[in-house]
Amino acid sequence: MLALGKLLELTLAGREPAEKTQLTVEGVRMRWLSEGALEVRPPEARDNGLDLLLSAGIHGNETAPIELLDRLLHDIARGDLKPRARILFLFGNPEAIRKGERFVEQDVNRLFNGRHEQSSGSEALRACELERLAASFFSLPDRDRLHYDLHTAIRGSKIEQFALYPWKEGRQHSRQELARLRAAGMEAVLLQNKPSIVFSSYTYDKLGAESFTLELGKARPFGQNDGVNVSRLETRLKQIIEGSEPALNEVALDGLKLFSVAREIIKHSDNFRLNLPADIENFSELEVGYLLAEDIAQTRWIIEEEGARIIFPNPKVKNGLRAGILIVPTTDENLA
Ligand SMILES: O=C(O)CCC(=O)N[C@@H](CCC(=O)O)C(=O)O
Ligand SMILES: [Zn+2]
Numbered sequence: 001m002l003a004l005g006k007l008l009e010l011t012l013a014g015r016e017p018a019e020k021t022q023l024t025v026e027g028v029r030m031r032w033l034s035e036g037a038l039e040v041r042p043p044e045a046r047d048n049g050l051d052l053l054l055s056a057g058i059h060g061n062e063t064a065p066i067e068l069l070d071r072l073l074h075d076i077a078r079g080d081l082k083p084r085a086r087i088l089f090l091f092g093n094p095e096a097i098r099k100g101e102r103f104v105e106q107d108v109n110r111l112f113n114g115r116h117e118q119s120s121g122s123e124a125l126r127a128c129e130l131e132r133l134a135a136s137f138f139s140l141p142d143r144d145r146l147h148y149d150l151h152t153a154i155r156g157s158k159i160e161q162f163a164l165y166p167w168k169e170g171r172q173h174s175r176q177e178l179a180r181l182r183a184a185g186m187e188a189v190l191l192q193n194k195p196s197i198v199f200s201s202y203t204y205d206k207l208g209a210e211s212f213t214l215e216l217g218k219a220r221p222f223g224q225n226d227g228v229n230v231s232r233l234e235t236r237l238k239q240i241i242e243g244s245e246p247a248l249n250e251v252a253l254d255g256l257k258l259f260s261v262a263r264e265i266i267k268h269s270d271n272f273r274l275n276l277p278a279d280i281e282n283f284s285e286l287e288v289g290y291l292l293a294e295d296i297a298q299t300r301w302i303i304e305e306e307g308a309r310i311i312f313p314n315p316k317v318k319n320g321l322r323a324g325i326l327i328v329p330t331t332d333e334n335l336a
Pocket of ligand 2: 058059062151152153
């Protein structure tokens with residue numbers, strides 16, 4: 001296997017490779033760009049015009065997606081997987097990955113779309129570098145652009161695998177991309193309805209990619225991910241990489257559940273209280289009238305929406321950040 005296939009090993013060791021560019025026997029070029037960043041380029045004659053950004057480890061303790069990207073890279077470096085797409089592999093927060101923590105000082109996934117400029121420290125610098133790497137990767141004209149930012153969640157979930165689809169004024173969510181996600185094993189998609197400061201929102205909003213955050217199960221340490229079944233996603237990613245995807249069922253979306261955001265719960269102060277059991281699962285339903293959260297100045301979050309569910313409840317976030325998302329079921333009528 002080519003040494004650059006061991007991007008994860010290099011990243012965990014904090015090492016730079018001696019050789020920055022290597023070629024497989026089929027002429028696939030692997031190029032190390034920076035810590036945790038590697039570009040894969042097929043020979044020109046095989047290139048099918050897709051630019052695919054695969055990121056994981058934006059949160060350092062979310063190891064199943066990191067292991068998945070590591071397997072794909074090994075397969076490419078051995079010549080077992082023969083890309084027709086250009087690919088950028090990114091391990092988002094190397095320092096946090098080495099520590100096995102979600103983040104070191106601050107959550108990288110709250111520092112995109114310019115937020116890093118109002119901040120300092122290594123994670124703000126890393127968010128800036130990730131934006132630069134993504135922008136440079138997605139700078140070639142007339143190519144399809146796809147970004148999957150892979151995560152696992154802090155808690156269990158009633159719907160194990162789901163995607164979050166960013167929003168941009170005047171741009172419609174794509175039915176074809178939803179069909180692709182369904183084929184990759186996603187059971188639900190949350191259609192966002194406002195701008196955001198996460199990585200997938202940056203590549204969607206500023207770089208014109210079709211971009212998604214994918215949640216694949218519960219976060220566990222390296223080597224303990226048997227409970228996270230990524231086989232459907234892995235198969236689909238290999239097909240996307242090799243340009244051999246079977247046709248998609250766009251009409252029915254094959255039972256994919258769609259949700260929209262009703263409200264984001266923002267923590268404003270240290271007085272914030274979230275009225276949920278510590279082990280509550282994502283997608284748990286909340287009844288109308290339920291007092292979900294309280295904060296300073298008599299702020300009360302009371303459920304008003306029929307069919308409301310909660311995802312990512314987290315009262316420990318820093319003040320000013322999202323402490324949960326209230327979602328409601330929606331339909332496919334506004335898709336492009
Ligand atoms: O389990 C949790 O509470 C968080 C899991 C996670 O890291 N989710 C991403 C979602 C990003 C998005 O909104 O697209 C995050 O919170 O950064
Ligand atoms: Zn995450």
